[in-house]
Amino acid sequence: MVKYSDEALDRTFAALADPTRRALLARLGKRDSISVSELAQPFAMSLPAIMKHLDVLSDAGLVARAKTGRIVACRLTTAPMEQAMDWLNRYQRFWSEGLDRLAAFVEEEEWQPNQTLPPTSPGRASASNAVSTPRRRKSSRRGPTRKK
Structure with a gap:
C-alpha cells in the first residue's frame, strides 16, 4: 500500500472529514472574521465541543x-485548501484522461447485441465465439463438526 507522506495534507483531509468542521468552514467562508460564540450559535453542541x-x-x-x-x-x-485542491486536481486530470480515452474507444466501434462476429479460420477456435457454460461447483463433503 502506498502512503502519501505529506503530513499537512493528511491533517487537511482529516479536518475536512467531519461534517461539523465542514459546516464551520462554510460559515467562515461567508464572513471575513467571526467570533467563536457567533460561529457556534447555530450548532446544537457546547462551546467546548466547538x-x-x-x-x-x-x-x-x-x-x-x-x-x-x-x-x-x-x-x-x-x-x-489550495494544496489539497492541487493534489485532487492531479488525480482528476488522470481520471478524466482515462475516461476520455475509454469514451473515444467506445464511440469508435459500437457493438450491437445482435451483431454477428466474423468467422474464424477452421481448426482455430476463438474465445469470443466459444459458448460459455456456467461452471458447476464441486461438491465436497463437509468435514466433521464439533458439538459443544
Whole structure:
C-alpha cells in the first residue's frame, strides 16, 4: 500500500472529514472574521465541543484565531485548501484522461447485441465465439463438526 507522506495534507483531509468542521468552514467562508460564540450559535453542541473542532481546523492550518480582549475571532486561511485542491486536481486530470480515452474507444466501434462476429479460420477456435457454460461447483463433503 502506498502512503502519501505529506503530513499537512493528511491533517487537511482529516479536518475536512467531519461534517461539523465542514459546516464551520462554510460559515467562515461567508464572513471575513467571526467570533467563536457567533460561529457556534447555530450548532446544537457546547462551546467546548466547538472549540475542539476549531483546534483540529487550526492544527490543519485551515483556521486562524486571534484574541482581542475576551473575544476570540476566527478567519479562514486558504493555503492548506489550495494544496489539497492541487493534489485532487492531479488525480482528476488522470481520471478524466482515462475516461476520455475509454469514451473515444467506445464511440469508435459500437457493438450491437445482435451483431454477428466474423468467422474464424477452421481448426482455430476463438474465445469470443466459444459458448460459455456456467461452471458447476464441486461438491465436497463437509468435514466433521464439533458439538459443544
